[in-house]
Amino acid sequence: MSASGHFLFLACFPVVFATTPASGIFFTMRVYNFSAGPAALPEEVLRQAADEMLDWHGSGMGVMEMSHRGPEFMQIHAEALLDLRELMRVPASHQILFLQGGGIGENAIVPLNLFGSKPSADFVITGSWSQKSQKEALKYGEAHIAATGRTEAGFTHSPPKSEWKLSDDPAYVHLCTNETIDGVETFEIPDLGDIPLVADASSHILSRPMDIAKYGVLYGGAQKNIGMAGVTVVIVREDLLDRSMPICPSAFEWKTVAANNSMFNTPPTYAIYIAGLVFKWLKRQGGLEVIEARNVEKAKLLYDTIDASSFYNNKVERRARSRMNVPFFLADETRNADFLAGAKERGLLQLKGHKSVGGMRASIYNAVPLEAVKALVEYMKEFEAKHA
Amino acid sequence: MSASGHFLFLACFPVVFATTPASGIFFTMRVYNFSAGPAALPEEVLRQAADEMLDWHGSGMGVMEMSHRGPEFMQIHAEALLDLRELMRVPASHQILFLQGGGIGENAIVPLNLFGSKPSADFVITGSWSQKSQKEALKYGEAHIAATGRTEAGFTHSPPKSEWKLSDDPAYVHLCTNETIDGVETFEIPDLGDIPLVADASSHILSRPMDIAKYGVLYGGAQKNIGMAGVTVVIVREDLLDRSMPICPSAFEWKTVAANNSMFNTPPTYAIYIAGLVFKWLKRQGGLEVIEARNVEKAKLLYDTIDASSFYNNKVERRARSRMNVPFFLADETRNADFLAGAKERGLLQLKGHKSVGGMRASIYNAVPLEAVKALVEYMKEFEAKHA
Structure with a gap:
């Protein structure tokens, strides 16, 4: 060279x-890391975590080594809860819990916690993740499909409420508000009256303000916008804490977890600490409105590049395009391996699409800077100029 | 001063x-950290984790930021599994799984995985943790108490097999081989023939060699001897993978987890990485025989100090005394607060006993050096000399 x-x-x-x-x-x-999750974290957060690894704030212990009942960790935990409540403007009607098991765990944990009164729920299918949720709920009762966004081209849109066929008196309606694999995001959240809306927001939580009052339950695995894999944030309206099935494992029963301030079992302390550092980073950025503006800019740059060319395409309806996960395809898919190899040479990593849909996917979570997206679109244009 | x-x-x-x-x-x-868990970690491990926080082995990513499907994390995961198998001499008949939910999670996850053929098990109660396991299993079937080590003085011993009253054909017998709160360890593991033995080894796993072939299932939360809170090691004999209840959540169904190499849901990647660093540290120390010798020396020093004085006492039968968790009491319990305050001044932390039993507890896991125990017994003698 x-x-x-x-x-x-x-x-x-x-x-x-x-x-x-x-x-x-x-x-x-x-590198510029476009992983769908676990995903890029803010450098400031990683730097602080490294800095405090052997000795947190003069305690003589690292965070991993602290009893979850000790004053040091209790402070870390309380601040994480407060900062998250402030960032997401979680109303007093809702509790914030830290659980384990991620989104796939919640696919069972949600019906186990809400099927106690009536074991039946409705599912709006917008992609692979809502499909999985519906299938898992069948273990515990009925799981009606109220609507689906599947077309011959795959999952391309989020069906509006006018198309939902709700069953008679479901325990809840489930919606995955951002489909990580299919790149479908739901922006309009309907009012369902007395029926609780349960949202899997794993891959876009904290990417923009959301009106939490509209949700009975909103949950997310941490490994996209919250922090590291291993902790699940569950925001649940208090009146829904009393509907669990008798077979719900205590460690995953929201009522029990809430009554013990998320310390019924030993919580994933370090994952909560990292989440807390991310929450403070988000506050330093200016909160979710500022983050949303950045995310809009990043997503626009990437989608505009795709749309301006016939070399690349994205199949999702414009109004349902995810700001976090941007799947795209090369018109000539025989060039996929070349595209990925060239990207890797430039330090643009983890761009391969999910195996179930193929192509490419750029996940551009909060911690992925605009510079990363600029570098990606520069590379896309270069690659097109060379091969078109 | x-x-x-x-x-x-x-x-x-x-x-x-x-x-x-x-x-x-x-x-x-x-500090010298005697926490019962999350607990002290080897400094070498913390130092390496800090060192690699922003860039693991030149990958340009921290471990937290890596896709669990990428080659970097796949290597970390595979090495952790191999190192653990080597350290514990896990036979080929047994699979090693990484789950979430800790010991309390497993209290439900074990019956959910083993009650499929017959919903009934026997429990040997040696302390608070086996009590909790028995109670949780009642959600899923019958949970007979086969024996109890409870006396008027609390839990003081591990009943030998000759005292176990097993039911007719249980799905398994459950034993907590080290009771973290009560300080009772079981050293003699009986042969139960065709009945699978399930052991909660959370608080002494990796503290000494164990004959894994004797166990149908052996599990442990990581936050004592394995690493940080948030990952649970489950070692399960392959023929037991086929006994789950239909209501077992997929994310916690051992068969599903095993078939997906512990990646059915996103695993707690960083917790697995830290566990892997601890496994390599254990190998550098010389393996579990060397660790056991150190643990015997540490425990002997502390128990000898307690036994040599009427100022301190421990209620557990000598042959059942835990090498990892040493509860002890001051004869004059009005001095408890003074004792703890003086200990803290010397950098001897987290010595307060569990609220359910009171007194003191020194957890002296693998990562707690002999020097820490020496410092503790020096302090105990000093405190006694001053107050006796």
Whole structure:
């Protein structure tokens, strides 16, 4: 490689300086990480976590080493709860719980907690994740499909409420408000009156303000916009805490978890700590309105690039396009491997689409900077110019 | 405080040098941490984790940011499994799974996975944790108490098999092989023929070699000897994977988890990484025989100190005394607060006993060095000399 080639190669990576306990000052190459989850985290958060690893705030212990009942962790936990409540403007009617098991765990945990009064719910299918939720709920009762966004081209839209065929008196209606694999986001949340709406918001929670009062339950695995894999945020309206099935495992029974301030079993303390650092980072950015504006800009840049070319395409209706997960396809799919190899050379990683849909997918969560999307669209244009 | 007093105060803390990304070289005061869990971790492990936080092995990503399906995390995961199998000499008949939910989660997850053929099990009660397991199993079927170690003085021993009253053909017999709260450890594991033995080994797993072939299932939450809270190791004999109840949530169904190499749902990737670092640390120490010898020495020093004095006492029969969790009581319990305050001044932390039994408890897991126990017994003698 020539000297100038080497220089160019370095220049397209985000280079950061860092010191570490073991090796002193060195260069860290940070890639642009488009993983669908676990996903990129803010560098400031990682830096602080590294900094506090052996000694949190002079306690002489790392966060991983603290009793969950001790004053140090109780403070970390309380601040995380308060910051999240403030960021998402969670009303007093709703409790915030930290559980384990992620979105797939919740597919069972939700009916186990809400089927106590009547074991039947309705599902709006907007992609792979809502499909999985509906299937798992069948273990515990009836799971009607109220509407589906599936077409011959795959999942392309979020059916509006006028198309939902609700059953008679369901325990709840389930909706995945952002489908990570299919790139379908639901922006209009209807009023369902007395029927609780349950939303799997795993892959777009904290990406924009949401009116929590509209939801009976809103949950999300942490590994996209909240922090690291291993903790699930469940926001639940208090009057729904009393509807669990007798077979609900205590560790996953919201009522029990709520009564014990998410410490009925040992909570995933470090995952809660990292989430708390992300919440403080979000507050420093200016909160969810500022984050939303950034996310709109990032998504617009990428979708505009796709739409401006016949070399790339995205199949989702414009009004349902996810701001977080952007699947796209090369018109000539024989070039997929070349596209990914070239991207990797430029430090643009984890762009391969989910195996169930193929193609490419750029997940552009809160921690993915605008610069990453700029680098991606530059590369897309270059690749097109070379191969079109 | 006088200059010499200040010097003495510093001298009883373990002082380490460290550099961190944010603040360069500084002194880190590390306390001696006797927490029952989450608990002390080896400093080498924390140091490496801090070092690799922003960039794991030149990948340009931290471990938290990696897709669980990517080659980097797949390597971390595979090595953790192999190292654990080697350390514990897990036979080929048994699979190792990484789950979420901890020991309390498993209290439901075990019957949900083993009650499919017959919903009935026997429980040997040796302390608070086996009591909780028995109670939770009642949600899913019958849960007979086969024996109890409870006496008027609390839980003081592990009933031998000759005292177990097994029911007719139970799905399994459950035993908590180390009771974290009561300090009761079971060293003799009987042969139960065709009846699977299920062991909750959360608080002493990896503290000594165990003959895994004797167990149908052996599980442990990570937050004592494995790593950080948020991952549960489940070692299960393959022929037991086919006995789940239809209501078992997929994310916690061992068969499903095993068929997907513990990646049916997004695994707690960072907790698995930390566990993997601990496994490598254990291998560097020389494996479980070396660790056991150290643990025997640490426990002997502490129990000998307790037994040599009428100022302190421990109520557990000698042959059932836990090497990991040492509850002890001051004869004069009005001095408890003074004892804890003096300990804290010396950097001896988290010594307060569980609220259900009171008194003191020193948890002396693998990562707690002999020096910590020496510092503790020195302090105990000093405190006794001053107050006896």
